[in-house]
Amino acid sequence: MSPMTTVIIVVQCLIVFINHSWGQESVANAVCDEYMTACACPSLEEAQVCHFQLRVKQLLTFTRYQIDAPPGSQGKVYFINTTGQLQPVSPVPPTPTISCEEVNCTEANTVDGRTFRSFYAINGRIPGPTLIIHENQTVVADVENLLSDEGISIHWHGMHQRNTPWMDGIGFISQCPILPGASFRYIFKAYPPGTFWYHSHSGAQRTDGMYGGLIVLEASNTTQHDLGIDFEDLPERHTISFLDWQREESLDLFSKIHSKIRYFPPADGPVDVVPTSSSDFYFPTQAADGSGIGVLKYWSGLINGRGIHSSVPLNRSILSLFEVDKGKSYRFRLIGAQSVYAFNFSIDAHRLTVIATDGYFIKPVETDFLIIHTGERYDIIVTTNETEYNNFFIRAHTLELEFNTNEEPPYSQIPHEALAILHYSRDEPPSPLDYGTIVSHQKNCSEGSQCTAVNCPFQSFHPSYNIHCVNVYELKLLYPTPDYELPSSEADNELIFNFAFENPQRTSTINGRNFIFPSASLQTQTEEFDKEREKIACNLDDTCELGCHCLHVHEIPYKKTVRFVISTVGLSMSRRRFSHPVHLHGHSFHVVATGYGTYNQTTGRILSSSDDLVCSNGSTRSLCVKPQWNDEKVLNFTVDKWTVRKDTVIVPAGGYVVMQFISDNPGFWFLHCHIEPHQLEGMALVVDEAQAQQNPPPKGMRSCGNFTWTIAEFNQKLNFNPDEQESDRFAWWKIALLSVSGVAVLVMIVIATTCIYRRCRRKKMQSYNVLH
Known part of the structure; x- marks a missing residue:
């Protein structure tokens, strides 16, 4: 065999090895056009990689646009007529008209049947399409920003992004925002399985429409047997998202509520009128425990982007419809995408069986109501066993109660709700003209017919409501947590964070601090951030009496049991006490545990915060900057393999939640209240987890602009081993040793090369002398 042949064979072997190791995998493109409410990937056996394209535009409701037309091109406006049909608005001459057949135009997103305003569309829709993928599939999502003047980012809510923290989709934390006209390629592993969602994490874009479902189908098909329920799982048809919709763009509303500028126009008045009366000032409504609910006025509610405003007749609305067959059980997936309001979910004449939360199966719990807060997901089983009727209202009520009507409970419910329809397929689907004929079967809770509600934001309803609460900490996992994911009961590292309105302006804070973002991404542009670190990073010893607006960061060590205690205790009671x-x-x-305050036994309203926590050692009269455990209390917390797992949890007003996890995923991770105005005001912080073990970002992410990378590059990053990284305090000698070793090797190579050269030259001269 010649030397050249040997070289060729070696090169070919290297190419095969690289292709095998770096991911030459089968790729499928999931078609996601403007008429698809869901886009599904083929099975993992058919495609290891699934590719989506998501295009973000700013559009108008009730308007259809030509597909693939340039941004800003003309649309065609519609309204819902008295027969529930879309009817085009007659153009005013000489305005040209466009042809909008179904094959070449987007849908006219009719939202609540009334509100004509701009929104953020993903692939022409609100919400964006539900993406259906398979456990451990590699997901490629090319996101194109077609907005004119705003950066965006997409967070894959619930995906752990292990070894790829810079794919988490948080502008200025995990990446530079995607600039207008730019595109960005997200790649991540679909894990864990379950019900998740994706949404913008830049400004208030999420609550203006930039979100969608993300369903990761389980690799195992044994769940039905383990649950003891035979059900159909059709996520493309039975994924439900909730949104509290507003008549104005979210940033306008945020400006009005920030720093107590809380003036809102009358429901039937224009939005641009200067307030002249204090009666226009808005105070938050309240829940059954007296805690605040709405930081802004409720306008309408949407289920999968459709709903009905209270001023719109049923026959002039278009509601979302979910079709089922009689005599079966179906898995429904619920996604809380709200800006502010929690929704109390129910289906007329049907009970619900809760089987999963935030991607983890739980032991089934039967209930009448399920309270879902923004950021949470719950999976339920609905059994279609009704015999007389074919159409039933799906309801999502806010938790608002009218306290002025009675001095004692039960207080009447404020009629704020979102509606959709459950339809049995044995009959034709109802048209808007039929909505008014649907018989109401709302659950009537009485002493003789008690109801159950899962996931209450308080300890319990007053007995007069006849509703029993099953709270999150009472839920148990269906499958035990593996030992390598199970934290110990004793925490190696504990941090206590108080979520409250405690600063001179009474705005949203954590430990008295309002979070502000850096000007460069922590995860990908660390060198640029280091230049401004001293100017904007929070001083954790500051009492914040004059206010602290800063970059709030807390470090946690690698591979330890970490305990976060999230409280809403604070130092004073006020009408602005919220659950978060x-x-x-x-x-x-x-x-691990939930703590509650003290409630008035007569009214059911909260009297005082839990005394398990105190504010001391640097805290002032009005600021709880250093919450601590009460030394007079003896509290023990235990974790076992059945303890429920979540990624979003409701913290009761005046109480706390204890959460524990193993810090085995190095990265900069966001911790925040998911109520959008609270986060925007600064109720957030960054968890700096094991910075020395963090995986460096791809080179192209270190600057702003277009970003793309390959599956091979992703797989190389995915195989990064944090355990091989030395801690910062030992890094210097390793670098020094490597440097010395490198120099020594270089010197040896030079010496060896010189010796070989001289020997060869000597032999050559000897040969020359012999010949001559």
Whole structure:
């Protein structure tokens, strides 16, 4: 065999090895056009990689646009007439008209049947299409920003992004925002399986429409047997998302509520009128425990992008419809995409069986109501066993109660709800003209017919409501947590964070601090951030009496049991006491315990916060900057393999939640309240997890602009081993040793080369002398 042949064979072997190791995998393109509410990947056996394309535009409701037309091109406006049909608005001459047949135009997103305003569309829709993928499939999502003047980012809510923290989709934390006209390629592993969602994490874009479902189908098909329920799982038909919709763009509303500028126009008045009376000032409504609910006025509610405003007749609305067959059980997946309001979900004449939350199966719980907060997901089983009727209202009520009507409970419910329809397929689907004939079967809870509600944001309803609460910490996992994912009961590292309105302006804070974003991404542009770190990073010893607006960061060590205690205790009671849905990126945590305040036994309203926690050692009269456990209390927390796991949890007003997890996923992770105005005001912080073990980002992410990379590059990053990374305090001697070793090797190579050269030259001279 010649030397050249040997070289060729070696090169070919290397190419085969690289292709095998770096991911020459089968790729499928999931078609996701403007008329598809869901886009599904083929099975993992057919395609290891699934590719989506998501295009973000700013559009108008009730308007159809030519597909693939340039941004800003003319659309055609429609309205819903008295027969529930879309009818085009007659153009005013000489305005040209466009042809909008179904094959070449987007849908006219009719939202609540009334509100004509702009929104953010993903592939021409609100919400964006539900993406259906398979456990451990590699997901490629090319996101194109077609907005004119705003950066965007897409967070894959619930995906742990292990070894790829810079794919988490948080502008200025995990990446530079995607600039207008730019595109960005997200690649991540679909894990864990379950019900998740994707949404913008830039400004308030999420609540203006930039979100969609993300379903990861389980690799195992044994769940039905283990649950003891035979059900059909059709996520393309039975995924439900909730949104509290507003008549104005979210940033306008945020400006009005920030720093107590809380003036809102009358429901039937224009939005641009200067307030002249204090009666226009808005105070939040309240829940059964007296805690605040709405930081802004409720306008309408949407289920899968459709609903009905209270001023719109049923026959002039278009509601989402979910079709089922009689005599079967179906898995429905619920996604809380709300801006502010929690929804109390129910289906007329049907009970619900809760089987999963935030991607983890639980032991089944039967219930009448399921309360879902923004950021949360729940999976339920609905059994279609009704015999007389074919259409039933799906309802999502806010938790608002009218306290002025009675001095004692039960207080009447404020009629704020979102509606959809469950339709039995044995009859034709109802048209808007038929909505008014659907018979109401709302659950009537009485002393003789008690109801159950899962996931209450307080300890319990007053007995007069006849509703029994099953709270999150009472839920148990269906499958035990593997030992390598199970934290110990004793925490190696504990941090206590108080979510409250405690600063001079009474705005949203954590430990008295309002979070502000850096000007460069922490995860990908660390060098640029280091230049401004001293100017904007929070001083954790500051009492914040004059206010602290800063980059709030807490470090946690690698591979330890970490305990976060999330409280809403504070130092003073006020009408602005809220419960908070808190989301942790990069992890699922065990809900170890929930603590509650003291309630008035007569009214059911909260009297005082839990005294398990105190504010001291640097805290002032009005600021709880260093919450601590009460030394007079003896509290023990235990975690076992059945303790429920979540990534978003509701923290009760005046109480706390204890969450524990293993810090085995190095990265900069966001921890925040998922109520959009609270986060925007600063109720957020960054968890700096094991910075020395973090995986460096791809080179192209270190600057802003277009970004793309390959599956091979992703697989190389995915195989990064954090355990091989040295800690910072040992890194210097390793670098020094490597440097010395490198120099020594270089010197040896030079010496060896010189010796060989001289020997060869000597032999050559000897040969020359012999010949001559």
